[in-house]
Amino acid sequence: MPFSLLKYGLNKDYPFEQNADLPAPSALKSHYDVVIIGGGGHGVATAYYLAKYHGITNVAVLEKGYLGGGNTARNTAVIRSNYLTSEGVKFYSESVKLFQGLSNEFDFNIMYSRRGQLTLAHSDAAVRGFRQRTEVNKHFGGKTELIDPQQIRELVPTLNMNPADQPVLAGLWHIDGATARHDAVAWGYAKGATQRGVELHQLTEVTGVNVEHGKVTGVETNRGKIRCGCVVQAVAGMSSVVAAMAGIRMPITTYPLQAMVTQPVKPFLDPLVSSPALHCYVQQTGRGELVFGGGSDPYPLYSTRSTMDLKESLLAHAVELFPFMANLRLMRQWGGLTDMTSDYSPIMGLSPVDNYYLDAGWGTWGFKSTPICGKTMAGLVATGKVPELIEPFAMSRFDTFRQVNEMGATAASH
Amino acid sequence: MKIINCPLNGPRNSSEFVHGGELREMPDPNNCTDREWADYVFYSDNQIGVITEWWLHAPSGYWFIAERHTGSDEILRTYDPSEIFTKRVEFSAKAESSQSEEITA
Ligand SMILES: Cc1cc2nc3c(=O)[nH]c(=O)nc-3n(C[C@H](O)[C@H](O)[C@H](O)COP(=O)(O)OP(=O)(O)OC[C@H]3O[C@@H](n4cnc5c(N)ncnc54)[C@H](O)[C@@H]3O)c2cc1C
Numbered sequence: 001m002p003f004s005l006l007k008y009g010l011n012k013d014y015p016f017e018q019n020a021d022l023p024a025p026s027a028l029k030s031h032y033d034v035v036i037i038g039g040g041g042h043g044v045a046t047a048y049y050l051a052k053y054h055g056i057t058n059v060a061v062l063e064k065g066y067l068g069g070g071n072t073a074r075n076t077a078v079i080r081s082n083y084l085t086s087e088g089v090k091f092y093s094e095s096v097k098l099f100q101g102l103s104n105e106f107d108f109n110i111m112y113s114r115r116g117q118l119t120l121a122h123s124d125a126a127v128r129g130f131r132q133r134t135e136v137n138k139h140f141g142g143k144t145e146l147i148d149p150q151q152i153r154e155l156v157p158t159l160n161m162n163p164a165d166q167p168v169l170a171g172l173w174h175i176d177g178a179t180a181r182h183d184a185v186a187w188g189y190a191k192g193a194t195q196r197g198v199e200l201h202q203l204t205e206v207t208g209v210n211v212e213h214g215k216v217t218g219v220e221t222n223r224g225k226i227r228c229g230c231v232v233q234a235v236a237g238m239s240s241v242v243a244a245m246a247g248i249r250m251p252i253t254t255y256p257l258q259a260m261v262t263q264p265v266k267p268f269l270d271p272l273v274s275s276p277a278l279h280c281y282v283q284q285t286g287r288g289e290l291v292f293g294g295g296s297d298p299y300p301l302y303s304t305r306s307t308m309d310l311k312e313s314l315l316a317h318a319v320e321l322f323p324f325m326a327n328l329r330l331m332r333q334w335g336g337l338t339d340m341t342s343d344y345s346p347i348m349g350l351s352p353v354d355n356y357y358l359d360a361g362w363g364t365w366g367f368k369s370t371p372i373c374g375k376t377m378a379g380l381v382a383t384g385k386v387p388e389l390i391e392p393f394a395m396s397r398f399d400t401f402r403q404v405n406e407m408g409a410t411a412a413s414h
Numbered sequence: 415m416k417i418i419n420c421p422l423n424g425p426r427n428s429s430e431f432v433h434g435g436e437l438r439e440m441p442d443p444n445n446c447t448d449r450e451w452a453d454y455v456f457y458s459d460n461q462i463g464v465i466t467e468w469w470l471h472a473p474s475g476y477w478f479i480a481e482r483h484t485g486s487d488e489i490l491r492t493y494d495p496s497e498i499f500t501k502r503v504e505f506s507a508k509a510e511s512s513q514s515e516e517i518t519a
Pocket of ligand 1: 073
C-alpha cells in the first residue's frame with residue numbers, strides 16, 4: 001500500500017463532507033411548503049424540478065424505506081415512446097428527450113444507452129396495430145418503423161423466428177428505445193434536489209393525512225406531525241393505501257410484477273426485444289446479463305415475493321425466443337408492486353382534496369416517465385394549473401368514460 | 415404451486431383458477447348516476463386486508479367466492495355463491511322499452 005494513502009485513513013475529516021452525495025439527515029421541520037410522499041424516482045424528480053425551475057425549496061421528500069428502494073430499484077428500465085394514443089406518444093416522447101440529456105444535466109452518469117426496441121408481431125391483427133402505432137409515432141416526432149422478417153434477422157440473428165409455433169410476421173422497430181441505470185436516475189435527481197435545499201427524509205413513513213374543509217393541511221408520520229401547504233403523492237404500488245388516508249378512492253388495483261436476470265454472457269443482443277403474444281421481453285445489460293420479464297401476476301396482491309409459476313411460464317417463453325438461453329443460469333428473481341389502471345395510462349393531476357396532487361397509476365410503465373412526471377408535477381404544484389401534457393390523465397376521466405387506452409401498446413413491453 | 419381449495423372440486427393448482435375481482439354491490443343501471451356507475455366499474459378500495467372476491471375454476475366453469483388476505487395471500491375460506499345469493503339476480507333492461515315507444519310514436 002502506498003504510504004500516501006495512509007493520510008486519508010488517519011484523517012478524521014475524511015470522507016470530506018462536500019464529497020458526500022446526499023446531506024446527512026436532519027430533524028423534521030414542523031412546516032414545509034410542499035411535502036412529497038414517496039422517495040422513488042418520481043418523488044425526487046418532482047422535488048428537483050420544483051427547486052430548479054420554480055425556486056421552491058422548502059420541500060420535504062418523505063420515504064418510508066430508502067431512496068429509490070421501491071419500484072425504481074426493481075424495474076427493468078425499458079425507455080420508449082412508441083405508444084398508441086396521441087396523448088401517450090406526446091407525453092412519453094418528452095420524457096425520452098429529457099432522459100437523453102440527464103447525464104449531462106446531473107454531471108453524473110445514468111448510463112443511458114440507446115439500443116432501439118423491437119416488438120414482434122405474430123398475427124395479422126398485431127401487424128395492423130403496429131402500422132397504426134408507426135404512423136402515430138412518426139406524426140408526433142418519434143422514430144418508429146414497421147420492419148419485415150429479413151430486417152429482424154439482421155438486427156437479432158440469434159432470435160428464433162418461429163417461437164412456440166407462432167411465426168414472426170413483422171416488427172415494430174422503435175429506434176429511440178433505450179435503457180438506463182434505474183438507481184442512478186433516482187440518485188441524480190436526489191443529489192440535484194438536496195444540493196438546492198430540498199430535504200430528503202428516509203425511514204420516514206406517512207401514516208395519516210390531515211384534511212380540513214376539503215383541503216390538505218399536513219401529514220402524520222412515524223417521526224411526528226408536519227404541516228404543509230400542499231402534498232404530492234408519488235407512492236406507485238401503495239397509491240390506493242396512501243390516498244385512502246386522505247379519504248380518496250382510486251380506480252387502481254395493485255398487482256405484483258416480477259422480473260429475473262441470468263448470469264452474464266458476451267454481448268450478443270443490442271436491441272430490447274419484446275413479444276406481446278408470448279408475454280415476454282428480453283434485453284442484455286451493459287454487464288452482459290440477460291434481464292427478462294413479462295406481464296403482472298394473475299391476481300391482486302401486496303407482496304413482492306417471487307413465484308415458481310412465473311419462473312416456469314416466463315422461462316418457457318424466453319427459451320422459445322432465444323433457444324440457447326436454456327444453457328444459462330438464473331441469478332436472481334424479484335418483484336415489485338404495480339398500481340394498474342384499467343386503461344394502462346397514469347393518473348396525474350388534481351384530486352378531490354384541494355392542494356393534494358396525484359402522481360399514480362404507473363403500473364408497469366412508470367420508469368420511462370420519471371423525468372417528464374417530475375417536470376409536469378412540479379409545474380402543477382408551482383402554478384396550481386394542470387400542464388397541458390397531463391390534462392388527459394386526470395383521475396376524473398374515469399367518471400366521464402374518457403379513457404386513454406394504452407393496453408395494446410403496454411402489455412409485456414412496459 | 416399455490417393450492418386453492420375449490421368448494422366443488424377440492425384442492426387444485428392455482429393455475430386452474432381465474433381471478434374474478436372483488437365482490438361488490440351493483441347499483442341499479444337504470445337509476446344510478448354516471449358517477450355511481452363509473453365507481454362500480456372502475457374504482458376499488460384496493461386496501462391491504464381480507465377481501466371477499468370471485469374466482470372461477472376454469473376447467474369446470476364453476477364460479478365461487480373466496481375470502482383472502484391481500485397482504486399475506488392467505489385464503490381464509492372458499493364457499494359456494496349460494497351462501498350470499500339466495501335468489502336469482504335479474505338484469506332488466508328498462509331503457510330499451512322507452513326507446514321502442516319512441517320508434518312507434
Ligand atoms: C419488475 C418490474 C419491471 C418494470 N419494468 C419497467 C420498465 O421496463 N419500464 C418502465 O417504464 N417501468 C417499469 N416498471 C414500472 C416502474 O418501476 C414504476 O412505474 C416506477 O418505478 C414508479 O416510480 P415511482 O417513483 O412512482 O415509485 P417507487 O419507486 O415505487 O417509489 C415510491 C416510494 O414510495 C414509498 N412509500 C410508499 N408508501 C409510503 C408511505 N406511506 N410513506 C412514505 N413513503 C412511502 C415507497 O417506499 C417507494 O420508495 C416496472 C416495475 C416492476 C415492478
